[in-house]
Amino acid sequence: MRHPTPARPDNAELRPDARTDIVLAISEALAGPSDALAGLNSILDRAGYSEEDIRSTFESIDDLVVAIAEHKAFLISQPLARRVRPSTLDDARDTLIAFGLVAWEEYSTTLVGFVRMMMAEGTRNPPLMKRVYEAGPAIVTLKLREFLSEANERGILSISDAQLYAEQLMGLLREPLYQALMLNPATSQEGAAADRVKASIERFVHGCASARSATP
Amino acid sequence: MSAVNDAAQARRFWLRRNRESPSRLNVVGDVPPDLANSADENGSPVTVDPVDWIICFVPGLQRQWWHRFVDHKHKHVFAMRPTNTGSWLLVEPWWSRMMVTILPPADAVKFLRWGGTGDMLRVREAVPGKASQFRGWSNCAVLTAFVLGRSSWTWTPHGLYRELLREKATRHESVAQLLVNQFANLVSQYWSNALSVGADQLSLPLRELLLIIGRNLLEAMMTPSLLEVCYTAIREADRYPDATRVYAQHGYKPAIAVLTKILAKAKQAGEIDLADCDAGARQFLGMLHGNIHLEAVLQLGEIPTLSEIDLRARTAVNVFLDGAKPPTRRSLVQPSAATCLVGVPSLPEGRGAPLPTGQRDPAFGTISAADQSAQMLPSRNRINYGMKR
Numbered sequence: 001m002r003h004p005t006p007a008r009p010d011n012a013e014l015r016p017d018a019r020t021d022i023v024l025a026i027s028e029a030l031a032g033p034s035d036a037l038a039g040l041n042s043i044l045d046r047a048g049y050s051e052e053d054i055r056s057t058f059e060s061i062d063d064l065v066v067a068i069a070e071h072k073a074f075l076i077s078q079p080l081a082r083r084v085r086p087s088t089l090d091d092a093r094d095t096l097i098a099f100g101l102v103a104w105e106e107y108s109t110t111l112v113g114f115v116r117m118m119m120a121e122g123t124r125n126p127p128l129m130k131r132v133y134e135a136g137p138a139i140v141t142l143k144l145r146e147f148l149s150e151a152n153e154r155g156i157l158s159i160s161d162a163q164l165y166a167e168q169l170m171g172l173l174r175e176p177l178y179q180a181l182m183l184n185p186a187t188s189q190e191g192a193a194a195d196r197v198k199a200s201i202e203r204f205v206h207g208c209a210s211a212r213s214a215t216p
Numbered sequence: 217m218s219a220v221n222d223a224a225q226a227r228r229f230w231l232r233r234n235r236e237s238p239s240r241l242n243v244v245g246d247v248p249p250d251l252a253n254s255a256d257e258n259g260s261p262v263t264v265d266p267v268d269w270i271i272c273f274v275p276g277l278q279r280q281w282w283h284r285f286v287d288h289k290h291k292h293v294f295a296m297r298p299t300n301t302g303s304w305l306l307v308e309p310w311w312s313r314m315m316v317t318i319l320p321p322a323d324a325v326k327f328l329r330w331g332g333t334g335d336m337l338r339v340r341e342a343v344p345g346k347a348s349q350f351r352g353w354s355n356c357a358v359l360t361a362f363v364l365g366r367s368s369w370t371w372t373p374h375g376l377y378r379e380l381l382r383e384k385a386t387r388h389e390s391v392a393q394l395l396v397n398q399f400a401n402l403v404s405q406y407w408s409n410a411l412s413v414g415a416d417q418l419s420l421p422l423r424e425l426l427l428i429i430g431r432n433l434l435e436a437m438m439t440p441s442l443l444e445v446c447y448t449a450i451r452e453a454d455r456y457p458d459a460t461r462v463y464a465q466h467g468y469k470p471a472i473a474v475l476t477k478i479l480a481k482a483k484q485a486g487e488i489d490l491a492d493c494d495a496g497a498r499q500f501l502g503m504l505h506g507n508i509h510l511e512a513v514l515q516l517g518e519i520p521t522l523s524e525i526d527l528r529a530r531t532a533v534n535v536f537l538d539g540a541k542p543p544t545r546r547s548l549v550q551p552s553a554a555t556c557l558v559g560v561p562s563l564p565e566g567r568g569a570p571l572p573t574g575q576r577d578p579a580f581g582t583i584s585a586a587d588q589s590a591q592m593l594p595s596r597n598r599i600n601y602g603m604k605r
Contacts, residue, residue, distance in 0.1 A: 115514075119451050122514065123322070133516050141507060164506070164531055171505035175498055178505070181450045182464040199492070200499050207539030 018057050023071045030113035040121055062128050069136030076103045077143040085150055092151045093205045100173050100197040108176040141166050157208035172200050258344040266343045269295045270389055272331030273377045287374035289334050293360045298398045302441040307363055309356040321448040332391040339380050341365055395459035402445055403466040410436035411474045422482045423537055430529035434504050438519055443512050472497045489542040503532040
């Protein structure tokens with residue numbers, strides 16, 4: 001059994017938030033240098049946990065991976081959860097920008113490693129890939145869809161197909177993920193990230209708002 | 217050897233078989249006369265030009281008792297060649313069978329990596345060949361020599377390696393270079409087709425032009441062959457970064473460049489208000505990706521139908537362009553995104569009308585005869601926006 005990193009408490013399995021500790025530590029490890037080849041084991045190793053550590057806290061390694069996906073989905077969709085019912089166009093725009101910034105940050109860092117890891121593990125364990133997708137990206141898209149539907153119902157945005165619009169906005173925010181996966185190592189865009197997200201969201205909101213203003 | 221060569225070979229064969237009109241009456245037994253009379257000089261019903269094979273001389277994957285009797289690095293040999301869909305044809309002699317199969321790119325990489333642990337030679341097969349079935353003891357070296365049509369008398373992979381190396385045309389290959397070549401050929405072929413539009417379409421309103429390109433791009437990127445190559449490119453990014461970069465360089469980058477050109481032209485004409493056309497192009501491409509591309513790459517979702525692709529492309533175009541309207545236009549009454557869904561005529565194939573060779577659009581370039589002939593039949597008569605193949 002590998003010795004855990006000093007930051008991790010020795011009695012992790014006894015604490016109620018041991019799961020959170022492990023999820024956070026592994027999320028941090030995912031943000032490290034890319035290591036698509038070794039898959040999950042090397043990520044666990046980097047986070048300072050052994051398979052036994054994980055099994056003592058989670059029912060299986062698969063459950064840990066799903067928990068990480070759930071954690072990321074929760075993190076990304078927080079801005080949407082804080083403002084479920086937008087009241088004005090500015091309100092909707094600000095919420096979407098806050099959401100976009102978190103998503104962009106995650107797609108630039110930890111989710112790159114996570115997707116790579118999933119691709120490595122997915123060939124050995126296809127059902128896990130499906131579980132992770134449903135616990136992560138699908139949930140974020142669902143939250144975004146609900147937000148857009150609400151904005152549509154309140155007459156703020158014109159959203160004819162909330163699911164489709166949500167998927168397209170997610171695609172727009174995944175630019176850094178594609179950059180990192182395809183142009184390895186990722187081209188750095190950190191300095192301009194906020195501006196890029198704002199511009200992207202502005203375009204999307206304008207696109208939906210101008211359609212609304214034209215609707216008889 | 218490459219995908220492009222395969223296509224060229226197919227075209228040559230097609231032309232040749234139309235020229236030849238066999239009139240021999242050399243029918244045997246119950247064989248249909250048309251088949252018997254169409255046999256070529258080698259007795260084959262079809263004539264296929266010789267192709268290159270990648271011959272992999274490899275150490276064993278698992279230790280075996282006889283390994284001590286053969287060369288330390290060349291204990292086994294098998295043959296591979298890429299197809300024009302991103303997959304690879306594998307011919308691997310086993311003790312108990314001959315494995316002949318088509319491998320998707322991600323699986324082919326495993327065999328290529330194995331090949332990379334030994335030596336990989338590019339060798340052209342001989343047709344009709346000089347090998348003989350009387351050789352006996354069909355081990356891997358003998359069978360591979362047979363695949364190549366070589367009259368070899370060696371019994372070992374290393375012996376065959378040395379024999380092939382003595383041929384002037386034989387070349388060493390590396391896994392990275394093979395992947396780079398294959399990715400470049402395949403990705404260029406699909407994406408350049410997607411980015412080509414008829415000259416008559418260039419005069420279409422921006423919304424319709426973007427719709428045609430968006431639909432073509434989405435259709436191309438959701439092609440199973442390209443999805444498999446994309447999956448492989450991402451998976452192998454650490455091991456073969458050049459191959460992964462080639463995927464981006466021959467796919468995304470030209471697409472961004474073409475879209476940027478179109479948006480810059482529209483901006484100049486006052487049709488859209490974009491501070492950064494390059495960023496706008498990336499946003500549009502991202503919207504086209506949506507969730508479906510990632511789902512498809514991860515092998516989770518279904519491949520969308522043409523009508524689903526059409527709907528996604530239309531929605532992306534409408535939201536993007538409505539969001540990029542100049543300030544003065546934003547206040548004008550514009551059709552809603554939903555209205556626009558029926559505002560643009562549907563082009564089920566997303567393909568342009570025929571275009572006279574050499575017709576030029578000042579912003580984007582010229583159709584060359586070479587461009588046209590290099591493309592697959594359905595893509596003829598399209599302008600290629602300055603992409604290099």
